[in-house]
Amino acid sequence: MAEHFMKAQQGDLSSLMERAAKHNSTVPFEGYSREDGNIPGNIVVVVSDESVYSFANSDIMEREQLGEDRVRVWVRAGATAFRMSRIRAGEPEDSFTVAMEHIAPPASPRLAGDPTAASASVADEQMEHIAPPPSEGLAGAPSYAGGDTAQVTVPRVLPPLSSVGSHWTESCLGGDTFANNCAHFLSDAFIRAGYTELTTANPYINARCYTYARRPIRARDMWAWFQSRAVRRSNTPTRNTGWWAVFQLNEAAYWGGHVLLLDTDAWRYYGTGYYGTWNQYLYQW
Structure with a gap:
């Protein structure tokens, strides 16, 4: 009986370790999801009204159902995906892997000894x-009299x-x-x-x-x-x-x-x- 219990515990621990290892090379996304009607084999994840992603099912390493149509997916790092989002003309495009402002972080734990x-x-x-605060010069920075023509940035x-x-x-x-x-x-x-x-x-x-x-x-x-x-x-x-x-x-x-x-x-x-x-x-x- 005890041996069976130990084996079950080891199996559970191995499963958790494998799951954690998968997350080491993935990027999480959370939002409302459905099949992508334009790209067969992809799903659409609507993270916010600002960002919509399309991922290949083969690049999704794990999926967690958060509600009837809301999911959290862990996408293989480096995977090619599509993003549709609002932009401002003239601003640089960002990698799809860094839009973390649209993904809620884990709850902040309250542990003994924390500030x-x-x-x-x-x-x-x-x-x-x-x-x-006023702009102040560093100690020892050069200064010039009002009549000097030299220009410096203090x-x-x-x-x-x-x-x-x-x-x-x-x-x-x-x-x-x-x-x-x-x-x-x-x-x-x-x-x-x-x-x-x-x-x-x-x-x-x-x-x-x-x-x-x-x-x-x-x-x-x-x-x-x-x-x-x-x-x-x-x-x-x-x-x-x-x-x-x-x-x-x-x-x-x-x-x-x-x-x-x-x-x-x-x-x-x-x-x-x-x-x-x-x-x-x-x-x-």
Whole structure:
């Protein structure tokens, strides 16, 4: 009897391990689904009113039924697919594998010892009365008298990460939302705090929200930007080490990852969730 029970457990564990291994080389998509009437052998997945995908059934490694006609599918990484979506003329096209703003992330677990969530610090209606931080010169930067003809660009002192926390509203100035808003709302706080480089053409930002606010909306884009700014890095959140910009990732659970701001002195995070069991990438500047 005991031997039979052990074999059953081993079989269940092997099945779970095989399933997890499959997810390591797949990309998840979630939406309403039906057979593709235009391409035999494909299914259509309507992720949102902005994005519609068509995948070959042979490229779908796993399928989970979420409702009568709603599914989550794991598509083989590197598979060729079709996407129909709204675009803005002149903007670069993005790979179909990175539109994670339309896929809801897993629920944020609440584990013992995790930092607590911060509440929104500033209401949207208050922002019109708050001026951005002034532009300041770095210590030792060259200066010129008013009559000099030489023109220089004086570098700005970056606002401290703590100021980003004070501008966290858990929203976007444009008022829109996606299925995943971690980068959307965090980039909004960075911009409100004075990081205006995120509002203009930026080599690390590949997608923005569709309102006039034009906030960056993808966690992996913000991750790349964090790395470009970082002067200190860590892979372990540690109390009383200051403020950190954080990217959390478990590709098997959610390919797009998650971004947040962490105040280790108060042990509080600013973001739409916290995934302490995922891989941690922390950055300071």
